[in-house]
Amino acid sequence: MKIAIDAMGGDFAPLEIVKGVELARDRYQEIEFQLYGTADQVKPLVKDWTRINLVPTTEVIEMGEEPVKAMRRKKDSSMVRAANAVKAGEADALFSAGNTGALLSSAIFLVGRIKGVDRPALATALPSFEGPHDQFVFMDLGANAENKPVHLYQYGILGSFYASHVLNIENARVRLLNNGAEEDKGDEVHKVAHQLMKNSHAFNFVGNIEARELLAGTADVVVADGFSGNAALKATEGTALMMLKQIKAAIMASGLSGKIGGALLKPAFKTIQKKLDYNEAGGAVILGVNAPVVKTHGSAKANAVANTMGQIKIMIENNLVGDTQTFVAEHADDLKAAKQALQNEENA
Incomplete structure (x- = not known):
């Protein structure tokens, strides 16, 4: 199973997001992780690239931005690119610790309602x-x-x-x-x-x-x-x-x-x-859309990120x-x- 991850979303991104993904990678052998984020910020943080892929992006949706406008204007943002990967079937689920409103908009308008x-x-x-x-x-x-x-x-x-x-x-x-x-x-x-x-x-x-x-x-x-x-x-x-x-x-x-x-x-x-x-x-969890979309707390640290990956794993496994x-x-x-x-x- 593949999880598309907004590596730039959250108060402590991308450091805690990457650390959490590596924790989850070591816990869950069935998951591949797609990190969407600014290459020069994310790449130096990854210690082991096993089952982790970086998809470079050039924009970031900030916490204080107006959700729908940000989603529509920043098409190369880490969150929008990750959501589009789920929409295209390139990933099974979407994760972010970023702007809640923008993630809701991405889930509804990009991933799509049931x-x-x-x-x-x-x-x-x-x-x-x-x-x-x-x-x-x-x-x-x-x-x-x-x-x-x-x-x-x-x-x-x-x-x-x-x-x-x-x-x-x-x-x-x-x-x-x-x-x-x-x-x-x-x-x-x-x-x-x-x-x-x-x-x-x-x-x-x-x-x-x-x-x-x-x-x-x-x-x-x-x-x-x-x-x-x-x-x-x-x-x-x-x-x-x-x-x-x-x-x-x-x-x-x-x-x-x-x-x-x-x-x-x-x-x-x-x-x-x-x-x-x-x-x-x-x-x-944003329930009612066509794939698992999960938002963790903006101030979440690595352990919270890893635990959320386990939560997504259960959602996918149990259909x-x-x-x-x-x-x-x-x-x-x-x-x-x-x-x-x-x-x-x-x-x-």
Whole structure:
């Protein structure tokens, strides 16, 4: 399998990208890596060219650039060239730590949407601290600031496939992020989405979920509109990091006995910290396009890059995109049926 890599994207590119690729090359014998980037910056960093190829490019899409304009104007950028390689079938997947908006644009306009999917979404796996599974799928994380009910319905399908094909969760429990557990909560979009999902046979919908329950293990897939999903993700990450920081500060200020107790608890804190660390989890996936497209954190270091390569490997091996394409095509009538059931209910 071949992965096209934007070697110039990210806060620490190309150094950490190249180091991560070499780590992944040594871990995964089945993968060939295509590095797209500025030759005089990338070439000196590669220590061993085994299963690594450099494709020279002359442009870089910077973090602060307007996504669509950058994608269209910088056709010889590392990201656009890598995306076009996937589009042309020269690579099986696309990876970047660069400009999220530009990567979304490249995924949608170059790699292309799956037929029947109206809006691809950005998804990630977050930790579950209770329940039967260690992780759950959370989407949309901001690919679409506004959504229609049908988009949220389709996210249920996409998230369920990711849960089964990558996280090995069968019959995933799907819940809709809302401001209350009752089905009549929320604005009109969420009320209608709830009814569409409730009447669907395409996935296992088990109702609404509030943001405070996200990490409690009561769902395997949590569906959100892009605005709410992005806000909830950042609030969750920020709260977790601040709590760990405050616990450490309290221990250090509690005298000798507190420091001794903290030292004894250090392994437990390390376990929690590791579970919350995005470097361990891999990247966010753009679901609903015709190939695996994965974005890791802009500040990701080599280990995060390597872990994301392993995540992409699982997606390719388990035919995530192909099975999703088939399912969406075969169940196009399910959405029509759900809409009709909703209409009948309103008429009654």
